[in-house]
Amino acid sequence: MTSGLSLRTTPIDGLLVVDLPLHGDSRGWFKENWQREKMLELGLPDFGPVQNNVSFNASAGATRGIHAEPWDKLVSLMTGRAFGAWVDLRPGPGFGTTATVDLHPGVAVFVPRGVGNSYQALEDRTTYAYLVNEHWRPDVTYTAVALDDPALAIAWPIPIADAEVSEKDRNNPLLADVTPMEPRRTLILGGYGQLGRALREVLPKADAVDLDTFDMTDAAAYAAVDWSRYDTVVNAAAYTAVDAAETPDGRRDAWSANATALVHLAAVAAKHRLTVVHVSSDYVFDGTRDVHDESEPFSPLGVYGQSKAAGDAVVATIARHYVVRTSWVIGDGANFVRTMARLAGDGISPAVVDDQVGRLTFTADLARGIVHLLDTRPAYGTYNLSGAGDPTSWYDVAREVFVRCGRSADDVTPTSTEAYGEGKVLAPRPRHSVLDLTKIEATGFVPTPVSESLDAYLA
Incomplete structure (x- = not known):
């Protein structure tokens, strides 16, 4: 017995x-x-x-x-x-x-x-x-x-x-x-931003909300949702105005959207056993290390990075969580690559900083990586995810864009961060934003080389 x-x-x-x-x-x-x-x-x-x-x-x-x-x-x-x-x-x-x-x-x-x-x-x-x-x-x-x-x-x-x-x-x-029972769904927060639009492409059955329809900073908004319909939340929403975050109003807004909102989400996730995917940033580091892996302690320089680091810490308390840390995001909206392409088309020859080094991350690749994590379910935790290939500076990226737009790479002039920021109110930026991709590659995900993504984006 x-x-x-x-x-x-x-x-x-x-x-x-x-x-x-x-x-x-x-x-x-x-x-x-x-x-x-x-x-x-x-x-x-x-x-x-x-x-x-x-x-x-x-x-x-x-x-x-x-x-x-x-x-x-x-x-x-x-x-x-x-x-x-x-x-x-x-x-x-x-x-x-x-x-x-x-x-x-x-x-x-x-x-x-x-x-x-x-x-x-x-x-x-x-x-x-x-x-x-x-x-x-x-x-x-x-x-x-x-x-x-x-x-x-x-x-x-x-x-x-x-x-x-x-x-x-x-x-x-x-x-x-018999009509099969409808499975629980995925909810995309920030579903109409650059990353949100890419996520909706690869998660066509997901529900999506934006800040206009769902105020992540308001606890009452969470209470109004029937969470029994969902098993996964992908948080693609954030306050990303890095320079404005250094102002009094911006500081409050950044902390509200990037940290306080995550407290509400964590409480809901614990109550309803949700899996949460949260998109983080290289700005949680000070950039003094050449390459950042997932074990590096937070060391943010500015308000935006500080608020993102706080949000990451909150999400880490959720039992089923993936913090997806990325850098230099390029998608369907205003971004550095589109700005350089416009300047190239307008005949302008810009000065671009050459002392900030990282890798571009295209939202299609970022969304693909998030779906990979949800499909394969490796150990919960933090995963770096960016484009693959050799690190470059913003100056290098600008030159590549100009060449693809029919201009000479020499039409782009290098400058330092200090020189570019003279007379401007700019938040401090990490000089090194390269993310170690070993951990996510070990799950079977192969990030797309930045050069291939850039070709496709500008085609």
Whole structure:
């Protein structure tokens, strides 16, 4: 009566069977029905149960219809025996896949959201316990399928014609007529900025909001969202006016958008078990190191960098988080490359700083890297992500743009940061913004060389 704790997979992706040790003597038995530390070590998801439900069948043959609920749950028996049947009702290639398990007090089954489940009592006085990670509501609707659908071919121990089944469950649709349960969605914050537009291209089913429709700095805005619809938030919103952030009003706005807003988001993420992707900046460093890896401590020079560093620290407290640190972002909007292309077309010969070194990051590549992290799910944490290739200065980039626009590279003049900033109110900038890409490359992501992205961008 003391078999070891173990985990078994099933034909349905994410449907897991847990063998539970029963410790007993002549008085009865004891089991750890849910033991987070041990079960996570086995490989069970940290699904965050919030409610425990119990159901009771007085007689053998009582059969629950195949229902898919909009939450994850762990089901086990307290007394009796039962036959469990599951059907994958999620969209995708697994739709309609079935699995069955003989249930007794020494077995628990983890059921992911969208997998239909049914239980047939095989003994009188069978009692079930369900741990679920959403609070039950009477208005919840379920995706359901017929118990006796020939397409499922479930071998019920007691034929459905002879079983005790509710009238409603006897009228559930055949699999061919079932609409798959809609999966949880991704929400893009800042979905209409340069990066947001690129993210919407690669995440076409995501919802997107901008500051005009969702004030990230207002706690009430978060309270108005039905977070049960989402499992992932990508934060592409930020206050990025680096120089204006040094003014009194700009300082408040930068801290509000880049730090305070993340406090609200972190609270929501913890409550609703969200995965959060947050886009960070090379400005969290002072640039005294030639290359920055993910372990380098924060050392921001100006208000913008300070507020971004504070936001990164908040996001790091979220259990499921990816901080994607990038540099020199170029996308669909006003940016350095477009400015240089315009100057080249207007016949202007600019002076450009040659003592700030880094790599451009094009939003298409940045968005592609974010999707890669969400698809492959490497260890949570911080990942540097920029374009690949040799580091360059802004002066070098300007020369490349001029050549691609039909001008001579010699039409661009080098200057120092100090000379360029003379008479201007400029925030301090890191002189070295090169990001070490080793960690994200180890996940299988290959950043595009900057030269290739620049060619495509200016084509």
